[in-house]
Amino acid sequence: xxxxxxxxxxxxxxxxxxxxxxxxxxxxxxxxxxxxxxxxxxxxxxxxxxxxxxxxxxxxxxxxxxxxxxxxxxxxxxxxxxxxxxxxxxxxxxxxxxxxxxxxxxxxxxxxxxxxxxxxxxxxxxxxxxxxxxxxxxxxxxxxxxxxxxxxxxxxxxxxxxxxxxxxxxxxxxxxxxxxxxxxxxxxxxxxxxxxxxxxxxxxxxxxxxxxxxxxxxxxxxxxxxxxxxxxxxxxxxxxxxxxxxxxxxxxxxxxxxxxxxxxxxxxxxxxxxxxxxxxxxxx
Numbered sequence: 296x297x298x299x300x301x302x303x304x305x306x307x308x309x310x311x312x313x314x315x316x317x318x319x320x321x322x323x324x325x326x327x328x329x330x331x332x333x334x335x336x337x338x339x340x341x342x343x344x345x346x347x348x349x350x351x352x353x354x355x356x357x358x359x360x361x362x363x364x365x366x367x368x369x370x371x372x373x374x375x376x377x378x379x380x381x382x383x384x385x386x387x388x389x390x391x392x393x394x395x396x397x398x399x400x401x402x403x404x405x406x407x408x409x410x411x412x413x414x415x416x417x418x419x420x421x422x423x424x425x426x427x428x429x430x431x432x433x434x435x436x437x438x439x440x441x442x443x444x445x446x447x448x449x450x451x452x453x454x455x456x457x458x459x460x461x462x463x464x465x466x467x468x469x470x471x472x473x474x475x476x477x478x479x480x481x482x483x484x485x486x487x488x489x490x491x492x493x494x495x496x497x498x499x500x501x502x503x504x505x506x507x508x509x510x511x512x513x514x515x516x517x518x519x520x521x522x523x524x525x526x527x528x529x530x531x532x533x534x535x536x537x538x539x540x541x542x543x544x545x546x547x548x549x550x551x552x553x554x555x556x557x558x559x560x561x562x563x564x565x566x567x568x569x570x571x572x573x574x575x576x577x578x579x
Contacts, residue, residue, distance in 0.1 A: 297508045299552065303437045303481040305393050305413035312513055314570070315547055316353035317562045318395060318555040320519070321385075323359040323377040324369070340381055341388045342568045348389050350559040355389075356416055357381050357407075358397030363527040377402050382410040395439070401426035408436065418443055418490065420470055428477060437481035438474060439515060444464050444491025454491045460503045463487075467510050483553060489521045501542065504549035515553035516546045519562075540565050 301313045310316065321343060323335060347355060359377035360369045367493040380395060385392055399419035402426060416439040421427050429437055442463045444454050457461050467484050474482055484507060486500045507514055518524070524538035525531055540561055543554055547569045556562040 297511060299508060299511055300513055303513065304435045304438060306435050308393060308413065309425060310353065310393065312552050315552050315554065315566045317559055317566070318354040318356050318515070318553060319347040319352040319356045319559045320555060320557050321355055321381065323357060323381050337384050342383050344389050344467065347559050348392070351563055352413065352559045354393045354395050355385060356395040356397055358518045358553060370401060371400055374398065374400065375406055378403055378407050379410050382407060382412055386411050398424040398528050399427060401430050404430040414439065417441065428479070432477050437483060439478055439485055440470055440474070441485040441490065442487040451491070454493055456496060456497060459492065459499050460506055461494045462505060463500065467507065471510060471512065483515050484510060485517060487515065487516045488518055489523060492526060494523050496531065501545060503572045504546060508550045513553060514551045515555055516551045517555040518546060519556040519558065536561055544569055
């Protein structure tokens, strides 16, 4: 039986992943694909953070640059300003919160950690900025390693694979080797649903998600309200909560231990029902 890592050390705060955890998304941009996740002002950010805490969120993921298909990067100075202010505002109302920073820029990451962030969530797999990993080496900062084919500007222009599952797995194996060579111990892998994948690629990855357990790393999925849900159902992101819950259940069954979501309460409820289902035993 493959043994997956059970805990991660978030700068001295030990997070237990023997049961699935929820990462709540806080988008500090007008350009997010889902308008229900956009927060730009202090009052709205703090109200949303308080709601997430009430709903028992485990990690709050802050990002100030959209990574939706076709998105163009914002300036580093604007990203930095939004991230640093938001972390300050989050910790004002939730001083015990575990905060993940969604960036691929070393300057933004360094300032975010100085402000109190705990985890680095990098969609670029340390490809964009060669200095990025130096911001976490030796500092007990977990690293989220995501697969993406191309860039947000180009990733959905006819993504192509010979075998998407094999290629993503090979990517993780090589990148994990590089991270471990730097003595980065706490690594979370994210297959990158919607990042350079067709709808068919996404469902093939989800169906075979348990393959990635061979890495012995925590598996995070970002399925929440994505086009792989709303496009086949001919609906919009705001109508895709039921579909999101259905795919979260499938992901949990296949080894996911972290859900990155827009709707914390719904994700927590899905996890609770999944745990009840797995605890149920046949009675003769």
